[in-house]
Amino acid sequence: MARYHIETYGCTSNRGESREIERRLRDAGHHRVDGPDEADVAILNTCTVVEKTERNMLRRAEELADETADLYVTGCMALAQGDLFHDAGVDGEVLHWDEVPEAVTNGECPTTTPDAEPILDGVVGILPIARGCMSDCSYCITKHATGKIESPPIEENVAKARALIHAGAKEIRITGQDTGVYGWDQGERRLHELLGRICDLEGDFRVRVGMANPKGVHGIREELAEVFAEYDELYDFLHAPVQSGSNDVLGDMRRQHQVEEYLEVVETFDAALEYWTLSTDFIVGFPTETDADHQQSLELLRETRPEKVNVTRFSKRPGTDAADMKGLGGTIKKERSKEMSALKREIVGEAYAEMVGDTRADCLVVEDGVGDSVKCRDSAYRQVIVQNASEHGLDPGDFVDLEVTAHETMYAFGEPV
Known part of the structure:
Protein backbone atom coordinates (compact mmCIF):
# COMPACT_ATOMS: atom_id res chain seq x y z
CA MET A 1 0.00 0.00 0.00
CA ALA A 2 1.19 3.55 -0.66
CA ARG A 3 1.47 6.62 1.51
CA TYR A 4 0.38 9.56 -0.61
CA HIS A 5 0.58 13.34 -0.45
CA ILE A 6 -1.81 15.39 -2.59
CA GLU A 7 -1.83 19.10 -3.39
CA THR A 8 -4.68 20.83 -5.21
CA TYR A 9 -4.64 24.23 -6.90
CA GLY A 10 -7.32 26.16 -8.73
CA CYS A 11 -11.08 25.90 -8.90
CA THR A 12 -13.84 23.96 -7.21
CA SER A 13 -13.78 21.43 -10.04
CA ASN A 14 -10.16 20.56 -9.26
CA ARG A 15 -10.98 20.18 -5.59
CA GLY A 16 -13.83 17.83 -6.45
CA GLU A 17 -11.54 15.72 -8.62
CA SER A 18 -8.96 15.53 -5.85
CA ARG A 19 -11.65 14.41 -3.44
CA GLU A 20 -12.59 11.58 -5.81
CA ILE A 21 -8.93 10.60 -6.25
CA GLU A 22 -8.56 10.39 -2.48
CA ARG A 23 -11.73 8.38 -2.10
CA ARG A 24 -10.50 5.77 -4.56
CA LEU A 25 -7.08 5.64 -2.96
CA ARG A 26 -8.60 5.19 0.47
CA ASP A 27 -10.89 2.45 -0.83
CA ALA A 28 -7.75 0.69 -2.08
CA GLY A 29 -6.12 0.88 1.34
CA HIS A 30 -3.69 3.74 0.70
CA HIS A 31 -3.05 6.36 3.38
CA ARG A 32 -2.61 10.12 3.24
CA VAL A 33 0.38 11.63 5.05
CA ASP A 34 1.07 15.20 6.09
CA GLY A 35 3.90 16.03 3.71
CA PRO A 36 5.78 14.84 0.62
CA ASP A 37 8.83 13.87 2.67
CA GLU A 38 6.76 11.13 4.35
CA ALA A 39 5.07 9.95 1.13
CA ASP A 40 5.76 7.22 -1.39
CA VAL A 41 3.69 9.07 -3.97
CA ALA A 42 2.95 12.75 -4.56
CA ILE A 43 -0.04 13.97 -6.57
CA LEU A 44 -0.13 17.50 -7.95
CA ASN A 45 -3.53 18.71 -9.22
CA THR A 46 -2.64 21.77 -11.29
CA CYS A 47 -4.16 25.04 -12.41
CA THR A 48 -3.15 27.06 -15.47
CA VAL A 49 -5.25 30.21 -15.26
CA VAL A 50 -2.36 32.68 -15.80
CA GLU A 51 1.31 32.55 -16.77
CA LYS A 52 2.44 33.14 -13.18
CA THR A 53 0.40 30.12 -12.10
CA GLU A 54 2.10 28.01 -14.77
CA ARG A 55 5.53 28.96 -13.44
CA ASN A 56 4.42 28.15 -9.90
CA MET A 57 3.09 24.75 -10.99
CA LEU A 58 6.34 23.86 -12.77
CA ARG A 59 8.40 24.90 -9.77
CA ARG A 60 6.20 22.94 -7.36
CA ALA A 61 6.32 19.87 -9.61
CA GLU A 62 10.12 19.99 -9.63
CA GLU A 63 10.15 20.25 -5.82
CA LEU A 64 7.76 17.34 -5.35
CA ALA A 65 9.68 15.17 -7.81
CA ASP A 66 12.81 15.69 -5.70
CA GLU A 67 11.03 14.87 -2.44
CA THR A 68 9.12 11.66 -3.34
CA ALA A 69 9.73 8.43 -5.22
CA ASP A 70 6.85 8.91 -7.67
CA LEU A 71 5.08 12.04 -8.87
CA TYR A 72 1.76 12.16 -10.74
CA VAL A 73 0.67 15.46 -12.27
CA THR A 74 -2.95 16.04 -13.21
CA GLY A 75 -5.43 18.91 -13.53
CA CYS A 76 -5.84 21.67 -16.10
CA MET A 77 -2.21 22.45 -16.81
CA ALA A 78 -1.30 18.78 -17.05
CA LEU A 79 -3.98 18.16 -19.65
CA ALA A 80 -3.61 21.39 -21.63
CA GLN A 81 0.16 21.88 -21.41
CA GLY A 82 1.56 18.54 -20.31
CA ASP A 83 4.60 18.90 -22.54
CA LEU A 84 5.82 21.82 -20.41
CA PHE A 85 6.55 19.45 -17.54
CA HIS A 86 8.51 17.18 -19.86
CA ASP A 87 10.39 20.11 -21.36
CA ALA A 88 11.29 21.31 -17.87
CA GLY A 89 12.76 17.91 -17.03
CA VAL A 90 10.20 17.12 -14.34
CA ASP A 91 10.53 13.48 -13.30
CA GLY A 92 6.82 12.72 -13.14
CA GLU A 93 3.93 11.21 -15.06
CA VAL A 94 1.18 13.41 -16.53
CA LEU A 95 -2.27 11.83 -16.30
CA HIS A 96 -5.97 12.57 -16.49
CA TRP A 97 -7.29 12.76 -12.93
CA ASP A 98 -9.38 9.62 -13.45
CA GLU A 99 -6.21 7.63 -14.19
CA VAL A 100 -4.31 8.70 -11.07
CA PRO A 101 -5.72 6.14 -8.58
CA GLU A 102 -4.92 3.23 -10.88
CA ALA A 103 -1.42 4.56 -11.53
CA VAL A 104 -0.75 4.78 -7.79
CA THR A 105 -1.86 1.19 -7.26
CA ASN A 106 0.36 0.03 -10.17
CA GLY A 107 -2.09 -2.73 -11.06
CA GLU A 108 -1.82 -4.18 -7.57
CA CYS A 109 -4.62 -5.47 -5.41
CA PRO A 110 -6.21 -2.97 -3.02
CA THR A 111 -4.93 -3.27 0.53
CA THR A 112 -7.34 -3.79 3.39
CA THR A 113 -5.76 -3.07 6.77
CA PRO A 114 -6.06 -5.69 9.53
CA ASP A 115 -8.54 -3.63 11.51
CA ALA A 116 -10.66 -2.59 8.51
CA GLU A 117 -14.28 -2.06 9.41
CA PRO A 118 -17.25 -0.88 7.37
CA GLU A 354 -24.88 4.50 -27.32
CA MET A 355 -26.73 5.45 -24.12
CA VAL A 356 -27.92 8.81 -25.50
CA GLY A 357 -31.67 8.81 -26.02
CA ASP A 358 -32.29 5.88 -23.67
CA THR A 359 -34.08 6.03 -20.34
CA ARG A 360 -32.32 4.48 -17.35
CA ALA A 361 -34.71 3.51 -14.56
CA ASP A 362 -33.96 3.72 -10.84
CA CYS A 363 -30.63 5.49 -11.08
CA LEU A 364 -29.16 6.15 -7.65
CA VAL A 365 -27.97 9.65 -6.79
CA VAL A 366 -24.65 8.81 -5.14
CA GLU A 367 -23.05 12.17 -4.38
CA ASP A 368 -22.96 15.86 -5.14
CA GLY A 369 -21.04 16.89 -8.22
CA VAL A 370 -19.47 20.16 -9.32
CA GLY A 371 -21.67 23.19 -8.77
CA ASP A 372 -25.38 22.44 -8.77
CA SER A 373 -25.06 18.90 -10.11
CA VAL A 374 -25.25 15.35 -8.79
CA LYS A 375 -23.55 12.12 -9.82
CA CYS A 376 -25.86 9.16 -10.42
CA ARG A 377 -25.26 5.50 -11.22
CA ASP A 378 -27.49 3.44 -13.47
CA SER A 379 -28.08 -0.31 -13.19
CA ALA A 380 -24.70 -1.07 -14.77
CA TYR A 381 -22.86 1.43 -12.57
CA ARG A 382 -22.33 3.87 -15.42
CA GLN A 383 -22.12 7.48 -14.33
CA VAL A 384 -24.86 9.90 -15.35
CA ILE A 385 -24.56 13.56 -14.35
CA VAL A 386 -27.68 15.63 -13.68
CA GLN A 387 -27.14 19.38 -13.80
CA ASN A 388 -29.33 21.93 -12.02
CA ALA A 389 -30.05 19.27 -9.42
CA SER A 390 -31.74 21.67 -7.00
CA GLU A 391 -34.39 22.47 -9.60
CA HIS A 392 -35.21 18.76 -9.75
CA GLY A 393 -35.08 18.31 -5.99
CA LEU A 394 -32.38 15.64 -6.21
CA ASP A 395 -30.14 14.73 -3.28
CA PRO A 396 -27.73 11.86 -2.61
CA GLY A 397 -29.70 8.74 -1.74
CA ASP A 398 -32.60 9.47 -4.11
CA PHE A 399 -33.63 7.10 -6.90
CA VAL A 400 -34.65 8.66 -10.20
CA ASP A 401 -35.47 7.67 -13.79
CA LEU A 402 -33.18 9.50 -16.19
CA GLU A 403 -33.24 10.13 -19.92
CA VAL A 404 -29.67 10.26 -21.22
CA THR A 405 -29.31 13.47 -23.22
CA ALA A 406 -25.58 13.78 -23.95
CA HIS A 407 -22.24 12.25 -23.10
CA GLU A 408 -18.55 12.81 -22.58
CA THR A 409 -15.91 10.10 -22.86
CA MET A 410 -16.23 8.78 -19.31
CA TYR A 411 -19.79 9.74 -18.32
CA ALA A 412 -23.18 10.77 -19.59
CA PHE A 413 -25.62 13.60 -18.88
CA GLY A 414 -29.24 12.98 -18.05
CA GLU A 415 -32.54 14.65 -17.23
CA PRO A 416 -35.20 13.29 -14.86
CA VAL A 417 -38.12 11.73 -16.68
Whole structure:
Protein backbone atom coordinates (compact mmCIF):
# COMPACT_ATOMS: atom_id res chain seq x y z
CA MET A 1 0.00 0.00 0.00
CA ALA A 2 1.19 3.55 -0.66
CA ARG A 3 1.47 6.62 1.51
CA TYR A 4 0.38 9.56 -0.61
CA HIS A 5 0.58 13.34 -0.45
CA ILE A 6 -1.81 15.39 -2.59
CA GLU A 7 -1.83 19.10 -3.39
CA THR A 8 -4.68 20.83 -5.21
CA TYR A 9 -4.64 24.23 -6.90
CA GLY A 10 -7.32 26.16 -8.73
CA CYS A 11 -11.08 25.90 -8.90
CA THR A 12 -13.84 23.96 -7.21
CA SER A 13 -13.78 21.43 -10.04
CA ASN A 14 -10.16 20.56 -9.26
CA ARG A 15 -10.98 20.18 -5.59
CA GLY A 16 -13.83 17.83 -6.45
CA GLU A 17 -11.54 15.72 -8.62
CA SER A 18 -8.96 15.53 -5.85
CA ARG A 19 -11.65 14.41 -3.44
CA GLU A 20 -12.59 11.58 -5.81
CA ILE A 21 -8.93 10.60 -6.25
CA GLU A 22 -8.56 10.39 -2.48
CA ARG A 23 -11.73 8.38 -2.10
CA ARG A 24 -10.50 5.77 -4.56
CA LEU A 25 -7.08 5.64 -2.96
CA ARG A 26 -8.60 5.19 0.47
CA ASP A 27 -10.89 2.45 -0.83
CA ALA A 28 -7.75 0.69 -2.08
CA GLY A 29 -6.12 0.88 1.34
CA HIS A 30 -3.69 3.74 0.70
CA HIS A 31 -3.05 6.36 3.38
CA ARG A 32 -2.61 10.12 3.24
CA VAL A 33 0.38 11.63 5.05
CA ASP A 34 1.07 15.20 6.09
CA GLY A 35 3.90 16.03 3.71
CA PRO A 36 5.78 14.84 0.62
CA ASP A 37 8.83 13.87 2.67
CA GLU A 38 6.76 11.13 4.35
CA ALA A 39 5.07 9.95 1.13
CA ASP A 40 5.76 7.22 -1.39
CA VAL A 41 3.69 9.07 -3.97
CA ALA A 42 2.95 12.75 -4.56
CA ILE A 43 -0.04 13.97 -6.57
CA LEU A 44 -0.13 17.50 -7.95
CA ASN A 45 -3.53 18.71 -9.22
CA THR A 46 -2.64 21.77 -11.29
CA CYS A 47 -4.16 25.04 -12.41
CA THR A 48 -3.15 27.06 -15.47
CA VAL A 49 -5.25 30.21 -15.26
CA VAL A 50 -2.36 32.68 -15.80
CA GLU A 51 1.31 32.55 -16.77
CA LYS A 52 2.44 33.14 -13.18
CA THR A 53 0.40 30.12 -12.10
CA GLU A 54 2.10 28.01 -14.77
CA ARG A 55 5.53 28.96 -13.44
CA ASN A 56 4.42 28.15 -9.90
CA MET A 57 3.09 24.75 -10.99
CA LEU A 58 6.34 23.86 -12.77
CA ARG A 59 8.40 24.90 -9.77
CA ARG A 60 6.20 22.94 -7.36
CA ALA A 61 6.32 19.87 -9.61
CA GLU A 62 10.12 19.99 -9.63
CA GLU A 63 10.15 20.25 -5.82
CA LEU A 64 7.76 17.34 -5.35
CA ALA A 65 9.68 15.17 -7.81
CA ASP A 66 12.81 15.69 -5.70
CA GLU A 67 11.03 14.87 -2.44
CA THR A 68 9.12 11.66 -3.34
CA ALA A 69 9.73 8.43 -5.22
CA ASP A 70 6.85 8.91 -7.67
CA LEU A 71 5.08 12.04 -8.87
CA TYR A 72 1.76 12.16 -10.74
CA VAL A 73 0.67 15.46 -12.27
CA THR A 74 -2.95 16.04 -13.21
CA GLY A 75 -5.43 18.91 -13.53
CA CYS A 76 -5.84 21.67 -16.10
CA MET A 77 -2.21 22.45 -16.81
CA ALA A 78 -1.30 18.78 -17.05
CA LEU A 79 -3.98 18.16 -19.65
CA ALA A 80 -3.61 21.39 -21.63
CA GLN A 81 0.16 21.88 -21.41
CA GLY A 82 1.56 18.54 -20.31
CA ASP A 83 4.60 18.90 -22.54
CA LEU A 84 5.82 21.82 -20.41
CA PHE A 85 6.55 19.45 -17.54
CA HIS A 86 8.51 17.18 -19.86
CA ASP A 87 10.39 20.11 -21.36
CA ALA A 88 11.29 21.31 -17.87
CA GLY A 89 12.76 17.91 -17.03
CA VAL A 90 10.20 17.12 -14.34
CA ASP A 91 10.53 13.48 -13.30
CA GLY A 92 6.82 12.72 -13.14
CA GLU A 93 3.93 11.21 -15.06
CA VAL A 94 1.18 13.41 -16.53
CA LEU A 95 -2.27 11.83 -16.30
CA HIS A 96 -5.97 12.57 -16.49
CA TRP A 97 -7.29 12.76 -12.93
CA ASP A 98 -9.38 9.62 -13.45
CA GLU A 99 -6.21 7.63 -14.19
CA VAL A 100 -4.31 8.70 -11.07
CA PRO A 101 -5.72 6.14 -8.58
CA GLU A 102 -4.92 3.23 -10.88
CA ALA A 103 -1.42 4.56 -11.53
CA VAL A 104 -0.75 4.78 -7.79
CA THR A 105 -1.86 1.19 -7.26
CA ASN A 106 0.36 0.03 -10.17
CA GLY A 107 -2.09 -2.73 -11.06
CA GLU A 108 -1.82 -4.18 -7.57
CA CYS A 109 -4.62 -5.47 -5.41
CA PRO A 110 -6.21 -2.97 -3.02
CA THR A 111 -4.93 -3.27 0.53
CA THR A 112 -7.34 -3.79 3.39
CA THR A 113 -5.76 -3.07 6.77
CA PRO A 114 -6.06 -5.69 9.53
CA ASP A 115 -8.54 -3.63 11.51
CA ALA A 116 -10.66 -2.59 8.51
CA GLU A 117 -14.28 -2.06 9.41
CA PRO A 118 -17.25 -0.88 7.37
CA ILE A 119 -17.51 2.89 7.05
CA LEU A 120 -20.27 5.17 5.84
CA ASP A 121 -19.30 8.06 3.55
CA GLY A 122 -22.43 10.02 2.71
CA VAL A 123 -24.82 7.41 1.34
CA VAL A 124 -21.98 5.04 0.36
CA GLY A 125 -21.20 2.18 2.72
CA ILE A 126 -17.79 0.57 2.24
CA LEU A 127 -17.69 -3.08 3.31
CA PRO A 128 -14.36 -4.97 3.30
CA ILE A 129 -15.40 -8.63 3.11
CA ALA A 130 -11.97 -10.25 3.48
CA ARG A 131 -8.27 -9.59 3.67
CA GLY A 132 -5.53 -11.00 1.48
CA CYS A 133 -5.57 -12.87 -1.81
CA MET A 134 -4.51 -16.15 -3.38
CA SER A 135 -2.24 -14.59 -6.01
CA ASP A 136 1.54 -14.19 -6.09
CA CYS A 137 1.99 -11.59 -8.82
CA SER A 138 5.63 -10.85 -9.58
CA TYR A 139 5.11 -7.06 -9.61
CA CYS A 140 2.85 -6.66 -6.55
CA ILE A 141 4.10 -5.42 -3.19
CA THR A 142 0.65 -5.65 -1.58
CA LYS A 143 1.01 -9.38 -0.91
CA HIS A 144 3.82 -8.60 1.55
CA ALA A 145 1.35 -6.60 3.63
CA THR A 146 -1.70 -8.80 3.44
CA GLY A 147 -0.77 -12.46 2.98
CA LYS A 148 -3.23 -15.12 1.89
CA ILE A 149 -7.00 -14.77 1.95
CA GLU A 150 -8.73 -14.58 5.33
CA SER A 151 -12.53 -14.75 4.94
CA PRO A 152 -14.84 -13.93 7.84
CA PRO A 153 -18.06 -15.98 7.92
CA ILE A 154 -20.88 -14.97 5.63
CA GLU A 155 -23.10 -14.19 8.63
CA GLU A 156 -20.55 -11.68 9.92
CA ASN A 157 -20.38 -9.78 6.62
CA VAL A 158 -24.17 -9.84 6.24
CA ALA A 159 -24.52 -8.35 9.71
CA LYS A 160 -22.10 -5.56 8.77
CA ALA A 161 -24.05 -4.88 5.59
CA ARG A 162 -27.29 -4.74 7.56
CA ALA A 163 -25.75 -2.22 9.96
CA LEU A 164 -24.66 -0.02 7.04
CA ILE A 165 -28.17 -0.07 5.58
CA HIS A 166 -29.69 0.83 8.94
CA ALA A 167 -27.18 3.69 9.19
CA GLY A 168 -28.43 5.11 5.89
CA ALA A 169 -26.29 3.47 3.22
CA LYS A 170 -27.90 3.40 -0.22
CA GLU A 171 -24.88 1.97 -2.01
CA ILE A 172 -22.76 -0.80 -0.48
CA ARG A 173 -19.33 -1.23 -2.01
CA ILE A 174 -17.96 -4.73 -1.52
CA THR A 175 -14.17 -4.42 -1.28
CA GLY A 176 -11.15 -6.65 -0.76
CA GLN A 177 -7.83 -7.55 -2.34
CA ASP A 178 -9.65 -10.06 -4.54
CA THR A 179 -13.36 -10.46 -3.88
CA GLY A 180 -13.61 -13.42 -6.26
CA VAL A 181 -11.71 -15.75 -3.90
CA TYR A 182 -13.83 -14.94 -0.86
CA GLY A 183 -14.25 -18.20 1.07
CA TRP A 184 -11.35 -20.02 -0.63
CA ASP A 185 -9.59 -20.42 2.73
CA GLN A 186 -12.72 -22.16 4.03
CA GLY A 187 -12.68 -24.70 1.22
CA GLU A 188 -14.91 -23.09 -1.44
CA ARG A 189 -15.47 -19.75 -3.12
CA ARG A 190 -18.67 -18.23 -1.78
CA LEU A 191 -18.89 -14.70 -3.19
CA HIS A 192 -22.10 -15.48 -5.06
CA GLU A 193 -23.69 -16.81 -1.85
CA LEU A 194 -22.63 -13.74 0.13
CA LEU A 195 -24.02 -11.38 -2.51
CA GLY A 196 -27.38 -13.16 -2.53
CA ARG A 197 -27.61 -12.96 1.25
CA ILE A 198 -26.84 -9.23 1.26
CA CYS A 199 -29.31 -8.51 -1.53
CA ASP A 200 -32.02 -10.31 0.46
CA LEU A 201 -31.74 -7.76 3.27
CA GLU A 202 -34.63 -5.33 3.75
CA GLY A 203 -34.19 -1.86 2.34
CA ASP A 204 -33.80 0.07 -0.89
CA PHE A 205 -30.12 -0.04 -1.80
CA ARG A 206 -27.57 -1.09 -4.41
CA VAL A 207 -24.48 -3.28 -4.17
CA ARG A 208 -21.28 -2.86 -6.16
CA VAL A 209 -18.74 -5.68 -6.25
CA GLY A 210 -15.10 -4.61 -6.10
CA MET A 211 -12.11 -6.05 -7.92
CA ALA A 212 -12.18 -9.79 -8.60
CA ASN A 213 -9.28 -11.38 -10.45
CA PRO A 214 -10.25 -13.47 -13.49
CA LYS A 215 -8.89 -16.71 -12.03
CA GLY A 216 -11.11 -16.48 -8.96
CA VAL A 217 -14.17 -15.50 -10.95
CA HIS A 218 -13.64 -18.17 -13.60
CA GLY A 219 -14.42 -21.06 -11.26
CA ILE A 220 -17.76 -19.54 -10.16
CA ARG A 221 -18.57 -17.55 -13.28
CA GLU A 222 -21.92 -19.25 -13.94
CA GLU A 223 -23.09 -19.04 -10.33
CA LEU A 224 -21.98 -15.43 -10.11
CA ALA A 225 -23.66 -14.42 -13.37
CA GLU A 226 -26.90 -16.05 -12.17
CA VAL A 227 -26.85 -13.98 -8.98
CA PHE A 228 -26.27 -10.79 -10.98
CA ALA A 229 -29.19 -11.66 -13.25
CA GLU A 230 -31.49 -12.48 -10.31
CA TYR A 231 -31.03 -9.42 -8.09
CA ASP A 232 -31.85 -5.85 -9.11
CA GLU A 233 -29.97 -4.71 -6.01
CA LEU A 234 -26.68 -5.72 -7.65
CA TYR A 235 -25.12 -3.31 -10.08
CA ASP A 236 -24.44 -5.30 -13.25
CA PHE A 237 -20.77 -4.38 -13.05
CA LEU A 238 -17.72 -6.65 -12.93
CA HIS A 239 -14.15 -5.45 -12.41
CA ALA A 240 -11.90 -8.28 -13.61
CA PRO A 241 -8.35 -7.00 -14.29
CA VAL A 242 -6.78 -9.00 -17.11
CA GLN A 243 -3.54 -6.90 -17.13
CA SER A 244 -2.29 -8.24 -20.50
CA GLY A 245 -3.54 -9.83 -23.69
CA SER A 246 -0.44 -12.02 -23.92
CA ASN A 247 -0.29 -15.36 -22.12
CA ASP A 248 3.50 -15.10 -22.13
CA VAL A 249 3.39 -11.81 -20.22
CA LEU A 250 0.69 -13.10 -17.89
CA GLY A 251 3.00 -16.01 -17.09
CA ASP A 252 5.88 -13.65 -16.29
CA MET A 253 3.50 -11.60 -14.16
CA ARG A 254 2.43 -14.84 -12.41
CA ARG A 255 -1.19 -13.80 -12.87
CA GLN A 256 -2.55 -17.40 -12.59
CA HIS A 257 -5.16 -16.89 -15.32
CA GLN A 258 -4.80 -17.04 -19.09
CA VAL A 259 -6.50 -14.88 -21.69
CA GLU A 260 -8.88 -17.70 -22.59
CA GLU A 261 -10.23 -17.87 -19.02
CA TYR A 262 -10.84 -14.12 -19.00
CA LEU A 263 -12.72 -14.44 -22.29
CA GLU A 264 -14.87 -17.25 -20.86
CA VAL A 265 -15.83 -15.01 -17.92
CA VAL A 266 -16.85 -12.23 -20.32
CA GLU A 267 -18.82 -14.63 -22.51
CA THR A 268 -20.70 -16.02 -19.49
CA PHE A 269 -21.76 -12.56 -18.33
CA ASP A 270 -22.67 -11.55 -21.88
CA ALA A 271 -25.00 -14.54 -22.04
CA ALA A 272 -26.63 -13.83 -18.67
CA LEU A 273 -26.95 -10.02 -18.77
CA GLU A 274 -28.36 -7.84 -21.52
CA TYR A 275 -26.85 -4.59 -20.22
CA TRP A 276 -23.78 -4.64 -18.01
CA THR A 277 -20.41 -3.00 -17.52
CA LEU A 278 -17.13 -4.83 -17.90
CA SER A 279 -14.25 -3.09 -16.14
CA THR A 280 -10.67 -4.27 -16.58
CA ASP A 281 -7.06 -3.18 -16.12
CA PHE A 282 -3.99 -3.33 -18.34
CA ILE A 283 -0.36 -2.87 -17.29
CA VAL A 284 1.67 -1.60 -20.24
CA GLY A 285 5.43 -1.81 -20.45
CA PHE A 286 6.01 -4.84 -18.24
CA PRO A 287 9.74 -5.70 -18.52
CA THR A 288 9.18 -8.76 -20.74
CA GLU A 289 6.44 -7.22 -22.91
CA THR A 290 7.37 -7.20 -26.60
CA ASP A 291 5.73 -5.18 -29.37
CA ALA A 292 3.80 -8.32 -30.34
CA ASP A 293 2.60 -8.75 -26.74
CA HIS A 294 1.42 -5.15 -26.69
CA GLN A 295 -0.49 -5.67 -29.92
CA GLN A 296 -2.20 -8.70 -28.36
CA SER A 297 -3.34 -6.50 -25.48
CA LEU A 298 -4.75 -3.96 -27.91
CA GLU A 299 -6.55 -6.71 -29.80
CA LEU A 300 -8.06 -8.08 -26.58
CA LEU A 301 -9.27 -4.59 -25.73
CA ARG A 302 -10.89 -4.30 -29.16
CA GLU A 303 -12.46 -7.75 -28.88
CA THR A 304 -14.02 -7.45 -25.42
CA ARG A 305 -14.69 -3.66 -25.53
CA PRO A 306 -14.89 -3.03 -21.76
CA GLU A 307 -16.87 0.04 -20.74
CA LYS A 308 -14.31 0.99 -18.08
CA VAL A 309 -10.55 0.52 -18.53
CA ASN A 310 -7.65 1.36 -16.23
CA VAL A 311 -4.33 1.71 -18.08
CA THR A 312 -1.19 1.72 -15.93
CA ARG A 313 2.45 2.04 -16.97
CA PHE A 314 4.57 -0.58 -15.24
CA SER A 315 6.54 0.79 -12.31
CA LYS A 316 8.96 -1.25 -10.24
CA ARG A 317 8.05 -1.87 -6.60
CA PRO A 318 10.83 -2.61 -4.10
CA GLY A 319 11.04 -6.17 -2.87
CA THR A 320 9.18 -7.68 -5.84
CA ASP A 321 10.62 -10.11 -8.35
CA ALA A 322 9.75 -7.82 -11.25
CA ALA A 323 11.91 -5.11 -9.72
CA ASP A 324 14.98 -7.21 -10.57
CA MET A 325 14.01 -7.49 -14.23
CA LYS A 326 15.63 -5.28 -16.85
CA GLY A 327 12.99 -2.67 -17.54
CA LEU A 328 11.83 -1.13 -20.78
CA GLY A 329 12.69 2.47 -21.54
CA GLY A 330 10.39 5.24 -20.41
CA THR A 331 9.73 6.27 -24.01
CA ILE A 332 8.48 2.80 -24.94
CA LYS A 333 6.16 2.68 -21.93
CA LYS A 334 4.89 6.17 -22.66
CA GLU A 335 4.16 5.38 -26.32
CA ARG A 336 2.38 2.12 -25.51
CA SER A 337 0.38 3.78 -22.75
CA LYS A 338 -0.61 6.59 -25.10
CA GLU A 339 -1.73 4.14 -27.79
CA MET A 340 -3.78 2.02 -25.39
CA SER A 341 -5.28 5.06 -23.65
CA ALA A 342 -6.42 6.44 -27.01
CA LEU A 343 -8.10 3.13 -27.86
CA LYS A 344 -9.66 3.03 -24.39
CA ARG A 345 -11.16 6.50 -24.83
CA GLU A 346 -12.56 5.48 -28.22
CA ILE A 347 -14.22 2.33 -26.86
CA VAL A 348 -15.53 3.86 -23.64
CA GLY A 349 -16.75 6.94 -25.48
CA GLU A 350 -18.71 4.77 -27.91
CA ALA A 351 -20.34 2.93 -24.99
CA TYR A 352 -21.57 6.18 -23.47
CA ALA A 353 -22.63 7.54 -26.87
CA GLU A 354 -24.88 4.50 -27.32
CA MET A 355 -26.73 5.45 -24.12
CA VAL A 356 -27.92 8.81 -25.50
CA GLY A 357 -31.67 8.81 -26.02
CA ASP A 358 -32.29 5.88 -23.67
CA THR A 359 -34.08 6.03 -20.34
CA ARG A 360 -32.32 4.48 -17.35
CA ALA A 361 -34.71 3.51 -14.56
CA ASP A 362 -33.96 3.72 -10.84
CA CYS A 363 -30.63 5.49 -11.08
CA LEU A 364 -29.16 6.15 -7.65
CA VAL A 365 -27.97 9.65 -6.79
CA VAL A 366 -24.65 8.81 -5.14
CA GLU A 367 -23.05 12.17 -4.38
CA ASP A 368 -22.96 15.86 -5.14
CA GLY A 369 -21.04 16.89 -8.22
CA VAL A 370 -19.47 20.16 -9.32
CA GLY A 371 -21.67 23.19 -8.77
CA ASP A 372 -25.38 22.44 -8.77
CA SER A 373 -25.06 18.90 -10.11
CA VAL A 374 -25.25 15.35 -8.79
CA LYS A 375 -23.55 12.12 -9.82
CA CYS A 376 -25.86 9.16 -10.42
CA ARG A 377 -25.26 5.50 -11.22
CA ASP A 378 -27.49 3.44 -13.47
CA SER A 379 -28.08 -0.31 -13.19
CA ALA A 380 -24.70 -1.07 -14.77
CA TYR A 381 -22.86 1.43 -12.57
CA ARG A 382 -22.33 3.87 -15.42
CA GLN A 383 -22.12 7.48 -14.33
CA VAL A 384 -24.86 9.90 -15.35
CA ILE A 385 -24.56 13.56 -14.35
CA VAL A 386 -27.68 15.63 -13.68
CA GLN A 387 -27.14 19.38 -13.80
CA ASN A 388 -29.33 21.93 -12.02
CA ALA A 389 -30.05 19.27 -9.42
CA SER A 390 -31.74 21.67 -7.00
CA GLU A 391 -34.39 22.47 -9.60
CA HIS A 392 -35.21 18.76 -9.75
CA GLY A 393 -35.08 18.31 -5.99
CA LEU A 394 -32.38 15.64 -6.21
CA ASP A 395 -30.14 14.73 -3.28
CA PRO A 396 -27.73 11.86 -2.61
CA GLY A 397 -29.70 8.74 -1.74
CA ASP A 398 -32.60 9.47 -4.11
CA PHE A 399 -33.63 7.10 -6.90
CA VAL A 400 -34.65 8.66 -10.20
CA ASP A 401 -35.47 7.67 -13.79
CA LEU A 402 -33.18 9.50 -16.19
CA GLU A 403 -33.24 10.13 -19.92
CA VAL A 404 -29.67 10.26 -21.22
CA THR A 405 -29.31 13.47 -23.22
CA ALA A 406 -25.58 13.78 -23.95
CA HIS A 407 -22.24 12.25 -23.10
CA GLU A 408 -18.55 12.81 -22.58
CA THR A 409 -15.91 10.10 -22.86
CA MET A 410 -16.23 8.78 -19.31
CA TYR A 411 -19.79 9.74 -18.32
CA ALA A 412 -23.18 10.77 -19.59
CA PHE A 413 -25.62 13.60 -18.88
CA GLY A 414 -29.24 12.98 -18.05
CA GLU A 415 -32.54 14.65 -17.23
CA PRO A 416 -35.20 13.29 -14.86
CA VAL A 417 -38.12 11.73 -16.68
